[in-house]
Amino acid sequence: MSTRITYREAVREALREALAADPRVFLMGEDVGRYGGCFAVSKGLLEEFGEERIRDTPLAESGFVGAGIGAALGGMRPIVEIMTGNFSLLALDQIINTAATLCHMSGGQFHVPLVIRMGTGAGRQLAAQHSHSFEGWYAHVPGIRIAVPATIDDARGMLRAALASPDPVLIFEPISLYNMEGEVTEAASAVRLEGAAIRRPGRDLSVITSGASLWKCLEAADALASEGVEAEVIDLRMLRPLDDAMLLESLARTHRALVVDEGWRSVGLAAEVGMRLVEQGFYELDAPVARVCTAEVPIPYPRHLEEAALPSAPVIAEAARRLVGHAK
Amino acid sequence: MSVRTARAGRERVLGLLAAMLRIRQFEETCARLYGEGKIRGFVHLCNGEEAVAVGVMATLGPGDAIVSTYREHGHALARGIPMDAVMAEMYGKATGCSRGRGGSMHLFDAATRFYGGNAIVGGGLPLAVGLALAEKMQGRKGLAACFFGEGAAAEGEFHESLNLAALWRLPVLFICENNLYAMGTALERSQSQTSIAARGAAYGLPSEAVSGMDVFAVAEAAGRAVASIRNGGGPVLLEMCTYRLRAHSMFDAQLYRDKAEVEAWQKRGPIVSLTTRAKAAALMTEEDYQRLLAAADAEVDEAVRFAEDSPWEPAADLGRFVYAEAGSP
Numbered sequence: 058m059s060t061r062i063t064y065r066e067a068v069r070e071a072l073r074e075a076l077a078a079d080p081r082v083f084l085m086g087e088d089v090g091r092y093g094g095c096f097a098v099s100k101g102l103l104e105e106f107g108e109e110r111i112r113d114t115p116l117a118e119s120g121f122v123g124a125g126i127g128a129a130l131g132g133m134r135p136i137v138e139i140m141t142g143n144f145s146l147l148a149l150d151q152i153i154n155t156a157a158t159l160c161h162m163s164g165g166q167f168h169v170p171l172v173i174r175m176g177t178g179a180g181r182q183l184a185a186q187h188s189h190s191f192e193g194w195y196a197h198v199p200g201i202r203i204a205v206p207a208t209i210d211d212a213r214g215m216l217r218a219a220l221a222s223p224d225p226v227l228i229f230e231p232i233s234l235y236n237m238e239g240e241v242t243e244a245a246s247a248v249r250l251e252g253a254a255i256r257r258p259g260r261d262l263s264v265i266t267s268g269a270s271l272w273k274c275l276e277a278a279d280a281l282a283s284e285g286v287e288a289e290v291i292d293l294r295m296l297r298p299l300d301d302a303m304l305l306e307s308l309a310r311t312h313r314a315l316v317v318d319e320g321w322r323s324v325g326l327a328a329e330v331g332m333r334l335v336e337q338g339f340y341e342l343d344a345p346v347a348r349v350c351t352a353e354v355p356i357p358y359p360r361h362l363e364e365a366a367l368p369s370a371p372v373i374a375e376a377a378r379r380l381v382g383h384a385k
Numbered sequence: 386m387s388v389r390t391a392r393a394g395r396e397r398v399l400g401l402l403a404a405m406l407r408i409r410q411f412e413e414t415c416a417r418l419y420g421e422g423k424i425r426g427f428v429h430l431c432n433g434e435e436a437v438a439v440g441v442m443a444t445l446g447p448g449d450a451i452v453s454t455y456r457e458h459g460h461a462l463a464r465g466i467p468m469d470a471v472m473a474e475m476y477g478k479a480t481g482c483s484r485g486r487g488g489s490m491h492l493f494d495a496a497t498r499f500y501g502g503n504a505i506v507g508g509g510l511p512l513a514v515g516l517a518l519a520e521k522m523q524g525r526k527g528l529a530a531c532f533f534g535e536g537a538a539a540e541g542e543f544h545e546s547l548n549l550a551a552l553w554r555l556p557v558l559f560i561c562e563n564n565l566y567a568m569g570t571a572l573e574r575s576q577s578q579t580s581i582a583a584r585g586a587a588y589g590l591p592s593e594a595v596s597g598m599d600v601f602a603v604a605e606a607a608g609r610a611v612a613s614i615r616n617g618g619g620p621v622l623l624e625m626c627t628y629r630l631r632a633h634s635m636f637d638a639q640l641y642r643d644k645a646e647v648e649a650w651q652k653r654g655p656i657v658s659l660t661t662r663a664k665a666a667a668l669m670t671e672e673d674y675q676r677l678l679a680a681a682d683a684e685v686d687e688a689v690r691f692a693e694d695s696p697w698e699p700a701a702d703l704g705r706f707v708y709a710e711a712g713s714p
Contacts, residue, residue: 131519
């Protein structure tokens with residue numbers, strides 16, 4: 058049995074299920090209640106669960122994220138929504154200095170079972186203070202787990218898995234996917250907070266990506282298939298911990314790797330993934346690891362410039378062609 | 386001598402004095418051990434501020450949560466974390482209250498609900514708000530007692546936290562230890578409104594400035610605040626006017642304040658003032674004082690011995706506790 062819903066509805070269903078299942082769970086953030094969430098994710102939840110559990114907060118990211126940490130320490134299972142990754146920088150102190158450190162600094166006495174959800178990425182013409190992709194940045198930090206649901210099943214299932222984690226989990230929801238429609242399958246109920254996933258098998262190269270870029274990579278893979286090139290598309294799903302084993306397994310089959318990331322190229326996620334392949338899979342490589350990343354600019358407002366800045370299916374396909382041709 | 390002091394009675398005087406002396410002697414020993422290279426890192430001693438820790442903790446119950454700062458040895462000891470474990474933490478030993486992972490600035494203890502030792506100025510305030518929210522949402526009667534310095538009042542998290550706590554009427558006791566200096570920067574040189582109590586009032590919190598050098602005044606004000614909070618009155622802010630008698634940390638030449646100023650405050654220190662008043666009221670004698678001092682020294686000596694004899698955590702365990710381990714609650 059399957060149902061066709063939007064990504065937004067999948068997250069909302071996950072929230073509803075979590076709130077209904079566990080009285081310790083509550084949602085707080087800016088405009089999550091009466092407004093229904095800045096991307097309308099939590100619409101209707103206030104009416105269903107009331108003000109105690111669907112809490113509108115002041116515009117105080119550090120304050121309410123820190124309060125989420127405290128509430129988690131105090132026995133609750135808070136879900137904190139931050140409107141966008143850019144705004145999460147106002148809560149960076151609490152996320153990095155407190156949530157990520159408490160377990161270790163306390164010698165394992167205290168845990169922070171906090172889930173922070175935030176919108177990430179570009180594609181909605183929201184310009185340079187709403188559109189950036191910081192999930193790779195956050196993945197630099199030990200003590201937190203970084204999840205990036207790219208599919209309807211993951212949007213539906215990752216929250217439950219995150220709430221079951223005793224550690225802080227940051228879920229990055231690509232804002233360009235909220236309107237995407239798809240099926241919720243049985244797999245959604247078995248979603249785990251670990252491991253990458255092969256979204257399209259292939260033998261000629263491994264295309265490794267996450268978030269909204271997954272769909273551009275799949276589009277590129279379709280184009281490549283018509284040319285006889287079979288790309289294996291891997292969705293990282295989790296940026297911390299990274300699933301090295303699956304990446305290396307894929308590389309052992311394809312011997313070529315292209316990393317696609319909506320973050321910037323310099324000192325970023327794509328560099329980390331590429332380096333892991335080189336460190337652990339150098340002798341499997343028939344060509345240098347290649348990357349397609351966002352141009353090194355703050356994301357601009359006009360549609361054509363925003364599109365030019367981001368990885369696109371044609372650019373990904375072209376990079377794949379170069380990679381496959383390289384050793385021929 | 387105030388009537389209040391007279392009423393307090395000999396037993397109470399001795400109890401409070403003993404609690405302050407064990408903190409003072411602990412701190413003095415930390416300073417010595419730092420000089421000997423036994424304790425490293427940043428160490429912030431609370432000499433002069435003992436009355437705040439002791440007076441506030443005396444009013445709290447075991448179900449209350451404590452959030453503290455990097456100058457928290459006194460809070461930890463007054464809360465009841467065993468001195469052995471606190472001293473072992475200074476050494477970084479595996480028997481420390483944070484298994485040696487935290488050091489002086491990061492004392493933690495689940496048994497007494499002591500949520501740290503936070504070295505980010507202002508960083509603990511939102512945490513206290515959340516702990517209080519958890520108490521309220523779960524229908525428990527505990528409150529969150531949050532210590533911070535006056536320097537934190539310049540941080541955004543102070544304002545965000547007071548606003549949120551007042552807005553949601555959460556059971557938080559905000560205790561500002563106003564020792565007049567944020568590291569080396571005097572309050573009047575860094576903040577336009579030097580009354581922290583006035584800041585609290587601006588957010589609608591009952592707020593009061595209290596002599597942090599008078600352990601009775603501290604305990605009385607904290608007792609009233611705790612009662613009000615437990616009755617559902619919402620958060621309260623207490624500005625404890627105190628003074629740090631030692632340097633900010635062990636790397637501080639104290640160029641920013643006069644020796645005469647420090648000496649003047651030493652005469653008003655919480656231990657000397659209590660002792661003087663209690664002796665004048667015939668509630669204690671010099672022998673009592675010497676006996677309590679010796680007991681504090683003996684406890685500190687024993688804690689040092691425990692720390693010295695304790696094992697280091699094996700380096701092979703370095704990667705533990707970054708994430709919760711299997712079987713953790």
